[in-house]
Amino acid sequence: MFSFIRSSNASFAIDLGTNNTLVYQPHKGIILEEPTSIAFDSKRRSFFECGESSKRMVGKNPKNIEIMQPLSKGAISNLTVAKAYIKEVIARISRKNFLKPHIVVSVPSDLNVMERNAVIEAGREGGAKSVQLIKDPLAAALGSHHAVEKPQGVLVLDVGAGVSDISLLSLGGIVMSKSLRMAGNDIDEAIIEYFKASKRVLISPLDAERIKHELGNLFKEEEKVLNVSVKNLITRLPETFYVSSLDVHQAILPIADKIVRLTHSMLSELPPVFAQDIYDRGIVLTGGSSMLKGLDAYLSSKLEIAVNPVENPLHNIILGAGRVIEEERYGSLLGA
Numbered sequence: 102m103f104s105f106i107r108s109s110n111a112s113f114a115i116d117l118g119t120n121n122t123l124v125y126q127p128h129k130g131i132i133l134e135e136p137t138s139i140a141f142d143s144k145r146r147s148f149f150e151c152g153e154s155s156k157r158m159v160g161k162n163p164k165n166i167e168i169m170q171p172l173s174k175g176a177i178s179n180l181t182v183a184k185a186y187i188k189e190v191i192a193r194i195s196r197k198n199f200l201k202p203h204i205v206v207s208v209p210s211d212l213n214v215m216e217r218n219a220v221i222e223a224g225r226e227g228g229a230k231s232v233q234l235i236k237d238p239l240a241a242a243l244g245s246h247h248a249v250e251k252p253q254g255v256l257v258l259d260v261g262a263g264v265s266d267i268s269l270l271s272l273g274g275i276v277m278s279k280s281l282r283m284a285g286n287d288i289d290e291a292i293i294e295y296f297k298a299s300k301r302v303l304i305s306p307l308d309a310e311r312i313k314h315e316l317g318n319l320f321k322e323e324e325k326v327l328n329v330s331v332k333n334l335i336t337r338l339p340e341t342f343y344v345s346s347l348d349v350h351q352a353i354l355p356i357a358d359k360i361v362r363l364t365h366s367m368l369s370e371l372p373p374v375f376a377q378d379i380y381d382r383g384i385v386l387t388g389g390s391s392m393l394k395g396l397d398a399y400l401s402s403k404l405e406i407a408v409n410p411v412e413n414p415l416h417n418i419i420l421g422a423g424r425v426i427e428e429e430r431y432g433s434l435l436g437a
């Protein structure tokens with residue numbers, strides 16, 4: 102077991118994602134899975150609810166209550182909010198008499214030094230005794246039982262909410278990676294924009310996400326429709342609107358094509374020594390947005406390579422980060 106866990110302070114792994122936060126406690130498993138969101142009361146000048154309970158307030162909050170997202174596109178966008186959020190998370194997972202916990206936080210591979218330091222500062226000031234970081238693709242590969250420590254290439258494509266990242270792993274490290282600050286939230290935004298421009302109706306972000314889950318498909322199938330409450334931008338009045346899967350297909354294609362281009366640019370720059378490994382084994386596809394219908398087959402058909410979705414795309418990063426604190430041999434994967 103990794104050395105710091107032998108101390109009396111508890112240890113936790115945290116996947117701090119743009120939309121979702123997960124926490125793993127060694128030998129217990131996932132103990133928290135909540136939206137990365139916190140509510141701020143400007144009258145009392147204090148943060149109060151975080152996670153699901155604050156997300157449920159969206160759209161129903163009075164003026165003095167603001168629902169805030171500490172992360173934007175994978176990075177901390179507001180340090181004060183992030184510290185308050187991590188403090189809430191730590192308070193929830195630590196029993197009152199616990200000493201300050203050690204935490205391992207999983208972060209995107211492309212964060213710059215300032216962004217990485219912001220996570221460490223937020224963790225320390227949020228109440229952690231120590232903060233170590235692990236890069237998302239390494240955690241994702243470990244969480245889906247790929248042998249990252251071997252001298253062979255593993256190519257991981259993580260399409261989350263704010264970031265799409267493709268990384269080549271070998272010998273416990275990242276050989277190269279490319280990322281795009283565009284993922285599931287941008288697909289929701291593309292759906293909103295498409296219906297605004299072509300149908301003159303405004304769809305709420307929550308409905309856009311529901312439409313994506315229920316009708317989103319990168320291949321044209323038989324038409325399906327979904328009944329959604331919208332605002333008519335011509336009459337300015339609310340109305341019920343039938344959203345067609347054929348329109349949703351058109352709306353989401355441009356984002357999928359950007360993910361194809363990101364992946365293509367990685368494949369075209371693969372060091373020759375890894376090319377055989379990668380083309381033999383294919384790409385490991387993870388992240389919540391990997392569940393977008395047809396994404397694996399779309400990538401595979403455009404790039405002529407096998408694309409293998411992981412079994413548990415919302416959990417494999419946290420399970421991998423959990424393995425790092427449970428199994429001493431993976432301690433070397435941690436960075437500052």
Ligand SMILES: Nc1ncnc2c1ncn2[C@@H]1O[C@H](COP(=O)(O)OP(=O)(O)OP(=O)(O)O)[C@@H](O)[C@H]1O
Nearest residue numbers: 118119120121261262263264285388389390392393
């Ligand atoms: N069935 C589904 N179809 C399409 N998208 C889905 C589905 N289920 C979840 N998603 C999307 O997955 C995204 C959340 O994924 P994930 O939890 O991996 O992101 P995150 O870790 O919070 O963000 P990031 O890694 O980019 O910082 C959301 O955009 C959500 O809409």
Ligand SMILES: [Mg+2]
Nearest residue numbers: 118119261262
């Ligand atoms: Mg993520």
